[in-house]
Amino acid sequence: MYAVIMAGGRGTRFWPRSRKKHPKQLLNIIGEKTILEQTVDRIRPLCPWERIYVVTEKDQAPQIRDLLPDLPEDQLLIEPLGKNTAPCIGLAARLLAERDPEAVMAVLPADHYIAREPDFHRVLTAAGEAARSGDYLITIGITPTFPETGYGYIEKGPNQALPGSYPVWAVRAFHEKPDRARAETMLAAGGFFWNSGMFIWTAAAILKKMAHVTPDLFREIQGLPGTLRHPEWGPALLKAYERMEDISIDYAVMEKADNVLMLEGDFGWNDVGSWEAVYQLAPKDAQGNCLQGPTVALDSTGCLVFSPRKTVALLGVQDLVVVETPDALLICPRERSQEVKKIVEVLEKKGEISLL
Amino acid sequence: MYAVIMAGGRGTRFWPRSRKKHPKQLLNIIGEKTILEQTVDRIRPLCPWERIYVVTEKDQAPQIRDLLPDLPEDQLLIEPLGKNTAPCIGLAARLLAERDPEAVMAVLPADHYIAREPDFHRVLTAAGEAARSGDYLITIGITPTFPETGYGYIEKGPNQALPGSYPVWAVRAFHEKPDRARAETMLAAGGFFWNSGMFIWTAAAILKKMAHVTPDLFREIQGLPGTLRHPEWGPALLKAYERMEDISIDYAVMEKADNVLMLEGDFGWNDVGSWEAVYQLAPKDAQGNCLQGPTVALDSTGCLVFSPRKTVALLGVQDLVVVETPDALLICPRERSQEVKKIVEVLEKKGEISLL
DSSP states (O other), rough: EEEEEEOOOOOOOGTTTTTTTOOGGGGOSSSSSOHHHHHHHHHHHTOOOEEEHHHEEEEGGHHHHHHHHSSSSGGEEEEEEEOOHHHHHHHHHHHHHHHHHEEEEEEEEETTSSSSSHHHHHHHHHHHHHHTTTSSSEEEEOSSSOOSSSSSSEEEEEEEOOSSSOEEEEEEEEEEOOOOOHHHHHHHHEEEEEEEEEEEEEEEHHHHHHHHHHHHHHHHHHHHHHSSSSSHHHHHHHHHHHHHHHOOOOEEEEGGOOOEEEEEOOOOOOOOOOHHHHHHHOOOOOOOOOEEEEEEEOOBBBBBEOOOOEEEESSSOOSEEEEOOOEEEEEEEEEEEEGGGHHHHHHHHHGGGGGG | EEEEEEEOOOOOOGGOBHHHHHHHHGOOSSSSSOHHHHHHHHHTTSSGGEEEEEEEOOOOHHHHHHHHHSSSSGEEEEEEEEEOOOHHHHHHHHHHHHHHHOOOEEEETTTTSSSOHHHHHHHHHHHHHHTTTTTEEEEEEEOOOSSSSSOEEEEEEEOOOOSSSSOOEEEEEEOOOOOOOHHHHHHHHOOEEEEEEEEEEEHHHHHHHHHHHHHHHHHHTTTSSSSSTTTTTTHHHHHHHHSSSOHHHHHTTTGGGGGGEEEEEOOOOOOOOOOHHHHHHHHOOOTSSSEESSEEEEEOBBBBOOOSSSSEESSSSSEHHHHHHHSSSEEEEEGGGGGGGHHHHHHHTOOGHHHH
């Protein structure tokens, strides 16, 4: 199995720590290593370095090379433009199919958290076995634990008689992010799973399906040289990216495909979508505070404070997020941390380039 | 009239801006100038530089010399130890009586705010006239505007037939800081005034009264050389301060004296006792925010933010105090800003010398 780690996201929701050149996956907001390093560490029991690919954008490439010195040079794929996940995945599939016509690829976002790695490995291995057995597009549906409105949902269909150590299911439908009532209904009904954005298939299978359901995109992908070492690689890639549509793999392929299967994933997955998620994942003291840095908290509870150098004194505050960086400071209630991107929008409008 | 400005206070309630070596009166928390400069500017229409004395402690003296270059050198009195207001006032009275046996002195805290200076000047002038007419100890009682529990109260007695343009009243009693119910009763009853800590008397009168009600203190004061230029001044002052009791003028003299009079002061007085007071005095925007520095406030109201350099982003917070300095950051609700000194106590216990 090959791993294709998608590491192009911007992560404005982690401002002021995340910046254009320093997005979420390059931050150590969960644990000591960056989220990207944790993602690579997590997959390495299944994939040695020779079978790990990372797709990113120009601005982040130097930092990723520094973080992952063992990643072979031509397995860091640098997109000239951000065009969402369909072109990214097509690009990786094109190169993998050329290198190994029977390659099974696991597409993994760089910026998620998984608590129980052995369970994750078992599901991923089973998905690989299923993928190898036919032209299936396999996705991991996460067993939902609460009526989350921030994720898309996958509706499970009938069980499939496929090889492998885990049950494999048909997918009846993909559902967009629901409202609260709909999310509660789905959770109560059962048979609905969070769309994790993790996919497992053979490179041949995804390319074949792309040729069918998104032929323009496929044509651009297929027209690329089969290796980064080709002298025309750079210009050809740029031309293709300029022409390709900005579209997710869900819209471009998954929702149109008739060969989508699903495995259930129950391994403590979290997409780390906001400071609130970081708070939930972090160790906390008896007052429910997670204090990263020299902090004095008096009569304060439920706060997440990141301030590695400066002493922060909290007095009589509850459930706040406080994030201190050399040039900016964020203060907001934890329950509103999904809205931090609004601050980035305001700073963009004000032309505060240095803070973006 | 001579002005004696008491500038020895520590002001832990303005942490992290106030520090041991940089207390409240040396901060520009109200307006562009420091509170000490504003206090001096305010008295100068009544007292030229030759009649202004400032009493402070060793640590603050260099900064005060820088702030007040026009203050004659031997009118900056440096206490070797902080011993509260009675020794401080006794020291100034001793020197003034030597310089001018008929000196009338106005004792003024360095760290208060007064909105209506012409009214203040009129009251102070009238108090000086009354003081000059006899051995009276005159205090300014501030007309209360709400049931404040943080001040002592003065209970007004009968009107006195004294020269001057303002009515002068006897003082029936001094009352300690009341609880809320008692404060409300006093406000409703009328005839009770806030003890502002401003006093007007002749140097001779206060020394005479000290000799009577606090003879030990008086003996130390009277034993000092009559001028700073005396070769033994420094050692004599230190010896006296080591022996003198740490006691306020209220306890040592005012509450024991039978010749205390009062003028009513209604000139927008504020003792600037906390960040909340700063917020109340400061100009605010349409959202009720006072934002000092580059701040983005989304859906946030009633906040006081001091951050001259760093961009502060507030999202969805109400009535917070946020004070950012190079080495420390304070976050607390405005209504709890009286408790900021607790943070200083914790830092002291932790031995965080550099933050005190």
